[in-house]
Amino acid sequence: MTENKNPFSNLEAKFKTVDNKASKAPKEKKPIDYKKYTKSFIAIFLVFVLFIIALANIYVVKEGEFKVIRQFGEIKDIKQNPGIHMKIPFVQSVTTVPKYQMNYNISEAEINTKDKRRIIIDNYAVWRVVNPKEMISSAGTLVGAGSRMEEFIYSVVRSELGQLEYSEIINDENSSRGSLNDQITNHVNELLKKDNYGIEVIDVRIKRTDLPLENEQSVYNEMISERQSIAQKFLSTGDADKRRIEAETDREVREMLASANKEASVIAAEGDAEAAKIYNQSFSKDPEFYSLYRTLESYKKTIGSETMIIIPSDSPYANILSGYLE
Template sequence: MTPGIKRKILYGVGALVVLILLLNSTFLVKEGEYKVVLKFGEAVRVVGSPGLQFKIPFVENTMTLPKRQMTYESNPTSILTKDKKPIIVDNYTVWRIDDAQQFLRTAKTVGAGIQRIDAAVYNTVRRKLSEINYDQIISEDTARGNLNDEITKDVAEALKRDRSGVQIVDVRIKRTDLPESNKQSVYNRMISDRKSIAAQYLSEGDEESRKIMAKADRTAAELTAEAQAKAKTIVAEGEGEAAKIYNQAYGKDPAFYSFYRTLDSYVTTLQNEPVILMPIDSPYARILLGRQP
């Protein structure tokens, strides 16, 4: 082998060694992930910024953890409510790793971390629902949103106390249903209870209606009596005033007033063209015939 060939081989080996060293001293961090740098199996640093990073070759290695939000759906679980009704509950949890080093110390893997989350969610949901009756859970007036918020807060605090390195974003109950074995009996009892409540409301409504009608009738009778009394008073005052005016008019010219009254009586007497017998020389007949009385 000539010296030139030996040199080329040495250069090639050197370049290969440099390439191997270079490949083992760099790593790439992608968007949405953590790169945890391990030294002899112990996490020494966490890199969350995307880009090319460096490490000590053959001494340090890396592992990847998700940085994005993840969703875990629990298996349906039977839980007893406050009134001892078994219900089937399933829920989902939105979570993320916010401290990768702490997460590795406590959970090691994503699967183990999910198990810790599942246990915390189950304990909290069981405790919360055991404080509520079933009809309150399914009622339209139940603040399900508030219940979910309380569960989310309690789970987040529990995992924070455990220094799990996990952030709980949201916990939501998807379904609260009765087992098929006793669903119908509970529904029938609920229907009966609702009918009883409806009958009570109707009875109370009828009683209140009767009270209102009686009060309205009494008020109407009082107003009518008061109005009639005022009307009689006004009529009496009017008649008295009319009589006074008549007396005043009669007193000024009695003859004219008598003549006027006689003419006015003709309007009533001669309606429908009656046959009247009277002396021709009577004052009533003389005026009717146009003669002086």
């Protein structure tokens, strides 16, 4: 006889297991001891802060620049060789000053020339910093140094161009214009060096020279008149040269013709003499033949298609013409 199995026996066993687990008391967790890790946290934090401070106080010197290190506002050192350096935190500060050449556009200004003309000059300068400490001590900043340089350039340009006439300034063929820029550059550098500005001007160039609007028309008219006068002078000189060359050519032609005529006369005389000599020799050999030849030659010149000659019938000339030679 088989035993009857309970179909819910498995479920009852599971519920009993769950009840047994729930009846057991939970274990208490131990509290975290933060004091144990406090020193480690502080050490890591201090290392991190020191790393940030060190990283913030590292600076790099690049090609073409100065690094000015200040300590409480006073210039302590200047670095110009490329490399990595470090400054003292919270005490020193670093600023950059360019070492390469820079362009500076100078403001337009009106000046008076030697002949009392007012012109507008537009310049530019190429410059660089050679001593950052002197530049900062004298001008403070690059902007201040540029302003002082502009004042010196304006003063020197006004002085130099004030000694030249307007035509000398605008005439590109004037050789003094080429050295004028060098003179201005040298003079400006002398003034900057004298006052210890720590900057150097490489070159000063005049970009443009214009006239004030109220003077343009009068100057243009004067220039036109001057060019017309020069053109007329060239034309007069050309006409004079033309007449001189024609006179010399006519004289040379006359001399050549006279020489040629003289040589032709000499040659003709020599030919006539030679012909006469030959005629004389021929006549002396056979006078009758020569007389006949000369008579026949005269017929060519005196007798034509419609020539009428009236001569005695018994004349020798008529006999030869009639064919009687005896």
